[in-house]
Amino acid sequence: MKPELIGFVHFDRPGSKNNQIEVLVAKEKASFFLRNKFIKIVNSFGGDKHFIGRIVEGPFFQPEEVSRDSALAQVSILHGEEFPAPPNFYATFIIEVIGELDGTRIISSGSRPSPQSKVLTLNDDELYSILGLEEGDMVIGNLEGYPNICIKFNSKKISVIPRNLGIFGTVGSGKTNTAQVLIEELANQQWAVLVLDIEGEYTMMNKPNDNPHEIEKLKRFGLTPSGLKDFNVLKLCNQESTVETAEEVTIKIDQIDPYVLAEILNTTEPQTAALMAIIDILKRKNKDLKQELDEEENVLTPGKKTKSMYTLDNIIETIDEHKSNPEKLGVRRGSLQPLRRKLISLRRSRAFDDPTAVSIRPDVLLKPGKVTVFDLSYTPDYEKNLLTAQLLSRIFEAKKKDKTRSLPKTAIFIEEAHTFVSRENKDKMFETIRMLKEIARRGRKRWLALCFISQQPSHLPNEIFELANTRIIHNIRSSKNLDVLRLSSGGVTEEMWNCVPTLDVGHAIINGPQFKNSLIAQIRFCKTKRVRQEDIE
Ligand SMILES: Nc1ncnc2c1ncn2[C@@H]1O[C@H](COP(=O)(O)OP(=O)(O)OP(=O)(O)O)[C@@H](O)[C@H]1O
Ligand SMILES: [Mg+2]
CATH class of the missing domain: 2.40.30 (Elongation Factor Tu (Ef-tu); domain 3)
Structure with missing residues (x-):
């Protein structure tokens, strides 16, 4: 023309x-x-x-x-x-x-x-x-106003997905659909994908999209509905799940960095000191087990891990043993009891150290094209965050040990990321943020990517924005939420920011290293089933 x-x-x-x-x-x-x-x-x-x-x-x-x-x-x-x-x-x-x-x-x-x-x-x-739209192998959607111009991410460029993603937008703006699209495309490119699903929204991705309107729109991209082939839903043991078929996993308390554990439990300084002292005692006591566990810890060797250096029960028992003379532990009197209360309330969920449930097994999860959803919809907050921390560190450890690069490229999606780390608790979450930063920095070379999803970007610490180099920004009306993104995203013009409060559902600004200019995209519908309220009831 x-x-x-x-x-x-x-x-x-x-x-x-x-x-x-x-x-x-x-x-x-x-x-x-x-x-x-x-x-x-x-x-x-x-x-x-x-x-x-x-x-x-x-x-x-x-x-x-x-x-x-x-x-x-x-x-x-x-x-x-x-x-x-x-x-x-x-x-x-x-x-x-x-x-x-x-x-x-x-x-x-x-x-x-x-x-x-x-x-x-x-x-x-x-x-x-x-606009530099020729390359790419993941069909995300089309350029707004141009139904025939496809926007594709490049799954093979280390400067794109491994530099991490952020999906932001107000309630109902299309974030989950966008995440589902990315998950489908990554799995199709043989990435292993892990999803921390707060609402149970991703649990039916093994089924095809059954919404007639969405199916019709998909045709434009030459796509038909289809479920994911290699798909698994996990839930924490003794919790409910959105789907009946969810398998149980347990949190191994000895696999969580004790400082991260303390942060997530929001312990005071004396309580943290007490927790460290107790974990030290347990580690010394079981030091003979260490060698054995380290061998099992070779995550690339299949074999169920049933032993622990120490369990939540062990920690509580040791507190009880020192109840009457905490000074012997070198900890302040009055710090043990509140710590014990926090640990007891954790134990009530029965999600920890269950010998009958499997723990997080990177060797099982990290398979090319496999998608694993952790359904956390019925899981209390502490447990949710502990599972997230454990998953992140287990996967990162496995990637670090994988010298021959035999593990697939991996992406971890974190829904409602502001409930994991927030601006408010940022100072207390030093270790967790340090872990995220390290994963982002050292994970890139190992093709480990994170995707943060949040409807409240203003609640996220700035560190997260620095990590998420590709941002997909859906409709945001609150100036507070918009301002934090505006301050931390380069290359988006004032005129483009002004569009954000009026973006239609499913439309989004894409800003990131793959495209020289920020673009407004109409994200495609996902091929997989979206969970509706009536599917759950
Ligand atoms: N790309 C899209 N194009 C058109 N409509 C869309 C698109 N994505 C989502 N929608 C519509 O918007 C609704 C909400 O989408 P979605 O659940 O993905 O939003 P969300 O931002 O994740 O919402 P929440 O904040 O509640 O988690 C969907 O039911 C769908 O009808
Ligand atoms: Mg959502």
């Missing part, structure tokens, strides 16, 4: 912004102009420059020969029934100038289009190469 001339650049107003221009368009051509569409501007004076722009505001209509406030203009509108047509009119639009075209690349420009520069349509092929 040949580029079509659709309008011309107007003179500027005093106070015009560097990256914005106004375009005048005859009314017959105004219908091409839809917000967020891309256009090319051919400079009229001052050099043979081409600019690329995006329509951000308009159409605004003005009468051509008379002024808006003239009697003729007003009467023709006011008594519309007596006037067959209004006076001639035209449309104006505001264009965000994204940059100058250098071959097929957009580069930043030190200039602006001059008046009477031609404004032309861009065809799909041109847009593909200008």
Whole structure:
């Protein structure tokens, strides 16, 4: 398709912004102009420059020969029934100038289009190469306003998924659907995927999407509904699950870093000191077991691990043994009892050190194309966070030990990430954040990626934003939530941020290392089944 001339650049107003221009368009051509569409501007004076722009505001209509406030203009509108047509009119639009075209690349420009520069349509092929959308093997959706322009992530580039992802947006903006799409595509590319599912929303991904409207929309991408083949739902032992078939896992207390355990239990300093002293005693007592456990710990060797260095029960028993003389432990009197209470309440969930349930086994979970969902929908908060911490450290340890790189590329999705680490408890979660940072830093080389999902980005500590290099930002109306993203995301223009509160469901800004410019995408529907309320009841 040949580029079509659709309008011309107007003179500027005093106070015009560097990256914005106004375009005048005859009314017959105004219908091409839809917000967020891309256009090319051919400079009229001052050099043979081409600019690329995006329509951000308009159409605004003005009468051509008379002024808006003239009697003729007003009467023709006011008594519309007596006037067959209004006076001639035209449309104006505001264009965000994204940059100058250098071959097929957009580069930043030190200039602006001059008046009477031609404004032309861009065809799909041109847009593909200008926006750098040719590469990629994971179909995420299409460019907003362009049903035929696919947006694909590249699962094979170490600078994309392994630099971690963030999916943000208000309640019901489409985050879970987006995550499901990413999970499907990663599994299809033979990644192992683990999902920490707070609401039980991902538990039916082994079934095909059964929503007729969504199935119809999927056809546009040449996709049909299908469930995941290698799919497993796990739940913590003695807890309920959204699906009957969920298998039980237990949390091994000796597999959690004692400092992380203390942080998650929100212990005071004296209580932390007491917990460390007790764990030290238990480790010394069972030091003979260490060798044996280390051998079993070779996570790549199958074999159920049933022994522990110490269990939650052991910790409680040791507290009881020292109840009367805590000084012998070198801990403050009064610190043991509150610690004991916290541990007893943990024990009530019966999720810990259950010898009949399997523990987290990286060798079982990390298989190419396998998706494992941890259904935490009926799990209390402490247990949820302890399982998350244990899973992260077990997977990371396995990846570190995998010298021959025999484990598959791996992604871990963390729903409602702000309930795991938050800005509020950030100072107390030093060890947990340190662990996340280390995973993000050292995991990249080992193809271990994290995906944080949150409806409350303002509750997340800044460290998380620094880790999540690809961000998918759905509709956000709260300025508090928007501000934290705005401050931490480079390369998103003011004009694009202004779109966020009005993004439709399922539409999102994509900002990340794969694309030079931030894009607005319409995310596709997932091929797998979405859990609806009636599926649970
Ligand atoms: N890509 C999409 N295109 C069109 N509609 C969508 C899209 N994604 C989701 N929706 C619609 O929006 C609804 C909510 O989607 P979803 O559950 O993914 O949102 P969410 O942000 O995860 O919500 P919550 O905050 O409640 O977890 C879905 O039921 C679906 O109808
Ligand atoms: Mg959701």
